[in-house]
Amino acid sequence: MICIECGRSVNDVYKEFGKSGSGNIRLTRCNNPNCLQIADKYVEYDFIIVFLDLFLHKPQAYRHLLFNRQPYRDFGIPIQYIKVLVVYIFFESYIKWLRLKENFDVHPKSAFLYYDWQDDVPYDRYWFIFLTAVAEFGIYVLSIMLLVRLIYSSRYAIIKYNYLVMSIILSSFGKGFLILMIIWDYPFSFNEILNLFVLSSNLIAIKVFLETTTFKAICFVNTMGKSSLTVTDIQRWYMARLKSKPILTKAVTSAALSLIGNIIAQKGIERRSIDWNRVLKFTVWGSISSPMVHFWHKILDVVTKNVPEKYKSWVKMIIDQLVFAPFINIAFYSFLAIADGKPNSILIKLYFDLIPTLKASWKVWPLAQYINFTFIPPQLQVLFGNIVGFLWGIYLTVLSSKKIKN
Ligand SMILES: [Zn+2]
Numbered sequence: 272m273i274c275i276e277c278g279r280s281v282n283d284v285y286k287e288f289g290k291s292g293s294g295n296i297r298l299t300r301c302n303n304p305n306c307l308q309i310a311d312k313y314v315e316y317d318f319i320i321v322f323l324d325l326f327l328h329k330p331q332a333y334r335h336l337l338f339n340r341q342p343y344r345d346f347g348i349p350i351q352y353i354k355v356l357v358v359y360i361f362f363e364s365y366i367k368w369l370r371l372k373e374n375f376d377v378h379p380k381s382a383f384l385y386y387d388w389q390d391d392v393p394y395d396r397y398w399f400i401f402l403t404a405v406a407e408f409g410i411y412v413l414s415i416m417l418l419v420r421l422i423y424s425s426r427y428a429i430i431k432y433n434y435l436v437m438s439i440i441l442s443s444f445g446k447g448f449l450i451l452m453i454i455w456d457y458p459f460s461f462n463e464i465l466n467l468f469v470l471s472s473n474l475i476a477i478k479v480f481l482e483t484t485t486f487k488a489i490c491f492v493n494t495m496g497k498s499s500l501t502v503t504d505i506q507r508w509y510m511a512r513l514k515s516k517p518i519l520t521k522a523v524t525s526a527a528l529s530l531i532g533n534i535i536a537q538k539g540i541e542r543r544s545i546d547w548n549r550v551l552k553f554t555v556w557g558s559i560s561s562p563m564v565h566f567w568h569k570i571l572d573v574v575t576k577n578v579p580e581k582y583k584s585w586v587k588m589i590i591d592q593l594v595f596a597p598f599i600n601i602a603f604y605s606f607l608a609i610a611d612g613k614p615n616s617i618l619i620k621l622y623f624d625l626i627p628t629l630k631a632s633w634k635v636w637p638l639a640q641y642i643n644f645t646f647i648p649p650q651l652q653v654l655f656g657n658i659v660g661f662l663w664g665i666y667l668t669v670l671s672s673k674k675i676k677n
Pocket residue numbers: 274275276277278279301302303306307308310
């Protein structure tokens with residue numbers, strides 16, 4: 272609990288007397304001699320007043336919602352914040368998609384299916400715009416976190432990054448007004464005005480969080496304008512690489528994802544010092560396996576050449592799971608045995624581990640590959656598989672570390 276006027280911590284914001292639940296409360300005064308005001312006046316206010324003050328950029332409203340509305344947490348972000356964030360991103364990308372359709376007279380047959388993909392970036396697809404918006408938000412938050420770390424690590428012993436992210440999400444509430452654009456036919460310039468509003472709210476929230484000057488807060492928020500450009504640039508650059516050097520690009524991408532995924536699994540989930548030998552093995556495996564997947568998809572294309580279009584994804588998925596899944600798992604265990612310098616242990620390892628591994632992988636890969644073969648443009652199918660593998664690997668680590676704890 273904090274005093275929303277000065278930001279100092281207080282023991283409580285009100286005291287209840289009489290029977291509990293009787294509603295007899297007395298608001299606590301802040302005991303900071305320079306403040307002495309009521310610590311949190313919003314306790315007695317209607318939510319609509321809090322919201323109005325949020326709208327009017329009052330720092331007190333931000334402090335109230337961030338610090339006094341819910342129990343303090345050392346780690347992580349409450350699920351409500353995540354849900355709200357997903358809704359914002361959904362609105363925002365939907366508006367972008369509508370705008371693209373109107374401005375460029377693009378009329379995709381569907382927002383998701385990909386029939387006519389050649390070799391350009393699928394800018395006009397809803398799912399692509401949505402993912403871009405997710406990436407933009409991620410880069411926005413990461414760049415603010417990085418700046419905070421660079422500038423404030425000497426001043427504060429601990430920086431609560433979860434509260435920083437929460438304050439950014441909370442102050443983006445202006446994006447909720449985008450729903451008005453979807454319901455009524457607002458001009459697209461309304462979006463620009465909202466963006467400015469959200470930016471200035473972000474500014475206040477960061478200012479509250481860091482107790483910093485407006486100028487520094489402006490510097491932090493300024494990174495946003497650039498991040499949107501960067502994501503598009505990265506996409507263009509990546510698609511160009513993918514076209515000119517497909518195998519190398521896929522190998523490097525997969526190696527990078529394996530590297531990051533393995534470090535997250537070890538440091539973030541298993542919570543131990545990093546075993547770099549294991550990281551190296553997984554990274555090398557990532558760079559070997561992706562080219563194999565690349566060629567396998569080419570083989571699949573040839574094999575299913577005469578299959579009617581509507582069955583194609585199904586047939587591809589079934590062959591993939593019955594032929595390639597065992598193959599790639601055997602290759603993986605062989606690689607690990609050789610990398611460990613114990614090539615003789617391959618057969619024993621396969622005897623014990625192959626079937627359980629395959630059973631586990633069949634829980635997720637058939638669906639993932641069906642989606643992959645149906646909705647994802649061919650050039651991005653290996654990448655999609657990498658991302659599923661990345662998430663699946665992290666999920667498996669969470670599972671096994673829970674087992675160890677129990
Ligand atoms: Zn105070």
